[in-house]
Amino acid sequence: MSKTPPIATLPERGVYRRLxxxxxxxxxxxxxxxxVLVAAFAPLLAPFPEQGAGAASVADRNLAPSxxxxxxxxxxxxxxxxxIVYGARPALLVSMAVVGLAVLVGVPLGLIAGFRGGRxxxxxxxxxxxxxxxxxxxLAMVVVSLLGPSLWNAAIALVVxxxxxxxxxxxxxxxxxxxxxxxxGARTLGLRDITIMRRHILPNCSSPxxxxxxxxxxxxxxxxxxxxxxGLGAQPPTPDWGLMVAEGRTYVFSHWxxxxxxxAAIFLAVLGFNxxxxxxxxxxxxxxxxx
Amino acid sequence: MILSVTxxxxxxxxxxxxxxxxxxxxxxxxxxxxxxxxxxKTTLARCVLGLIRPSSGSVVVDGADTxxxxxxxxxxxxxxxxxxxxxxxxxxxxxxxxxxxxxEPMRIRTGSKGAALREEVVADLERLGLGTxxxxxxPHELSGGQAQRVALARALALRPRLLVLDEPTSALxxxxxxxxxxxxxxxxxxxxxxxxxxxxxxxxVRHLADRVGVMYGGxxxxxxxxxxxxxxxxxxYTRQLxxxxxxxxxxxxxxxxxxxx
Numbered sequence: 001m002s003k004t005p006p007i008a009t010l011p012e013r014g015v016y017r018r019l020x021x022x023x024x025x026x027x028x029x030x031x032x033x034x035x036v037l038v039a040a041f042a043p044l045l046a047p048f049p050e051q052g053a054g055a056a057s058v059a060d061r062n063l064a065p066s067x068x069x070x071x072x073x074x075x076x077x078x079x080x081x082x083x084i085v086y087g088a089r090p091a092l093l094v095s096m097a098v099v100g101l102a103v104l105v106g107v108p109l110g111l112i113a114g115f116r117g118g119r120x121x122x123x124x125x126x127x128x129x130x131x132x133x134x135x136x137x138x139l140a141m142v143v144v145s146l147l148g149p150s151l152w153n154a155a156i157a158l159v160v161x162x163x164x165x166x167x168x169x170x171x172x173x174x175x176x177x178x179x180x181x182x183x184x185g186a187r188t189l190g191l192r193d194i195t196i197m198r199r200h201i202l203p204n205c206s207s208p209x210x211x212x213x214x215x216x217x218x219x220x221x222x223x224x225x226x227x228x229x230x231g232l233g234a235q236p237p238t239p240d241w242g243l244m245v246a247e248g249r250t251y252v253f254s255h256w257x258x259x260x261x262x263x264a265a266i267f268l269a270v271l272g273f274n275x276x277x278x279x280x281x282x283x284x285x286x287x288x289x290x291x
Numbered sequence: 292m293i294l295s296v297t298x299x300x301x302x303x304x305x306x307x308x309x310x311x312x313x314x315x316x317x318x319x320x321x322x323x324x325x326x327x328x329x330x331x332k333t334t335l336a337r338c339v340l341g342l343i344r345p346s347s348g349s350v351v352v353d354g355a356d357t358x359x360x361x362x363x364x365x366x367x368x369x370x371x372x373x374x375x376x377x378x379x380x381x382x383x384x385x386x387x388x389x390x391x392x393x394x395e396p397m398r399i400r401t402g403s404k405g406a407a408l409r410e411e412v413v414a415d416l417e418r419l420g421l422g423t424x425x426x427x428x429x430p431h432e433l434s435g436g437q438a439q440r441v442a443l444a445r446a447l448a449l450r451p452r453l454l455v456l457d458e459p460t461s462a463l464x465x466x467x468x469x470x471x472x473x474x475x476x477x478x479x480x481x482x483x484x485x486x487x488x489x490x491x492x493x494x495x496v497r498h499l500a501d502r503v504g505v506m507y508g509g510x511x512x513x514x515x516x517x518x519x520x521x522x523x524x525x526x527x528y529t530r531q532l533x534x535x536x537x538x539x540x541x542x543x544x545x546x547x548x549x550x551x552x
Contacts, residue, residue: 181382185442188340189396189449190370199395203386 025282028275035269039088052082054237065257072257074247080257084265086239090151091269095221098158099213105159106166107209111197113167114174125171128164136161137223144232151224151240154233158220169212173205207284211277218273225266241266293318293453293485294339294372298348301334308334310509311348316453321479321486323496323517325532326506332489335506336455339487341369353452370399373446373484377458379438383430389416389441390426396448415444419474436467440474447478454484461492472498493533497521505529 038045046052047070057077065072071080113124131139136158143157177183178201186196225242227233234240236247241262248258294316301309309331316322324332337343338350341357350357353371360368373396376382383392393412398404401411413423419440430438439459446454459475460468476499479486490496496503496517503520505513505528513526524530 181376181378182384184342185374185376185382185445186384186395187342188369188372188374189399190366190368192366200384204384 022279024275025279028272028277028279031268031272032276035088035092035272038085039092042085042089046079046082046085048079048082049086051078052086052239054078054239062251062255064255071261072255074244074258075251080244080261083239083244084241084262087241087244087262087265088269090234090238090240091221091224091266094151094155094158094224095217098155098162098220098224099216101155101159102162102216103166103209103213106163106168107170107202107205109163110167110170110172111174111201111205114171115178115193115197115201117175117178121171124167128167131161131164132168134161137226140223140227141230141232144227149232149235151228151234151238154224154227157227158223162216162220165216166209166212169208170205173208174201177201177204207280211281211284214280215274215277218270218277221273222266222270292316292351293320293353294487295351296335296339296348297351299335299338299345299350300347301331301338301343302346307509309338309345312506312509312511314504314511314514316485316487318452319479319483319485321488321499321501323488323490323500323503324506325490325493325496325503327491327532330506331509332506333457336374336457336487336489339453340372340374340455341365370449371451372453372455373449373451374455374457375439375442375446375459378462379435379442380430380433382442383438383445385430387429388426389421389428389430389433392430392441393444393448396445400449412444412448415448416441419444419447420470434467435463436470439463439467439471443471443474443478447483451484454486456486456488456490458490458492459488460495461490468495475499493521505532 042052043049047068048057051057055078057073057079060069060073060077060079061075063069063073063077069079069081071084073079074083109124109128113121134142139161140154140157143160144153147153147156174197183196183200186200191199224233225240225245228240228242229246231246234243236243244262245259245266248255248260248262252259292315294314296312296314299309299312300307312331312335314322314324324335326332334343338345338357339352341350341352345358349359352368355364355368357365357368387395390409390412393415394408397411397415398408401408403411409426413426416422416425421437421440421444425433425437425441430441433441456475460471463471472495475486486499488496488499500517503515503517504511505520505526507528513520513524513529515525520529521533524533
């Protein structure tokens, strides 16, 4: 209601301002869309699909970027562009799965804690605090070393350290919504707590959850890459960006492209999700929540 | 009696928000509780609604003592008492359409679904001066008066025996206030619920109330039929309250309702 676009006085200026304001949003959306498309059509887009999937080509080892191999080749002779294209798949899959599971675990717990309050709230939130007390990556490293290093164990480890953020976010929202007249009204209708939480509390939390989840996909992507980098995530020959950065690390002074391009891919993906998250925050914030 | 409150006390820590209140409301009657903010009006209302349990004393709604039943039974008892809040927009879930908002309680009462449910919703909305055009709207698309009608439709959909009106008009424009008050008067005439009107707006009280209880510091300091209270207030505090109306107004009180629809 309050956010009417300023068209009236100076049209050019208004457009320019809006473009500036929307620029990052457009960039974020474009980057994420690109990532999704690349992941979906990897076999069609990769110049050397079989190498992207992991096949070695010993004759082409360590080639610098060229017209045939835009991003060069790695120590096994695999085309790095193809590896990056294929790497979009585990990167996207793992980070979305981690955030999805963290939401699935954290949101219901936060809802119950915030809406019910009392001892249940104390119990849930103290457990969440325990997990939050450790730096997320450190906690994930502990979990992976217990489970054994693999892509999916890394994912589980990241869920373990990420769910408390959602529990805390939703608890805060539920706590403030609980006092709102429309929730009191729902209680006077004699609805069960579970119905009130599902029908009246949760829908009013959805925007902040969506914003947080979008931004977190980027953060988790980086964390999964970090785990792979230190050998606790994806294992060779998975085309994982973090792993590729690690593999190229030894040769970084003589063969910079081996680490630089996968690193750039991680950077752009994280940037994309962060910008998209910010854009969603701006787009969803007014009116809906916290009024 | 629809509602009998006996010796009601509700404390929050050291604060005695309600400190020994007795009152009763007969079927079809409008009982107004007046008093300044902090006098315990809202706490009283929340006890009557079964949203909080009294510290001591009893609240008997439609023959059932809220202190003596399980929380499951209390949950179902709440359906016989409904509430309309002061701020209509805050009392409607911003994520639900008007149709869903009214259908939610309606389905609890009638058990209808689909087209039949929609018909019942429309019938009730029309009774309150809204129509099918509003069904797919969201609360923020409505004016204050329209939103308050929806809140009223929602509360009445369960056909409660008692309707608590918590400052039902004080968030509305003056012109709309009169409409809502007349609507409330009409609904009551129409075999509607008894009203427990909570207000500090004495003009509203005078317009609707049969009996008035004056609350001060958690106690009911005076209770009298509306006419008598306005003409001959017995308690000092009541006199102060009446004299505090802008324009020194027992005489001028009806003027603020001068705008009729």
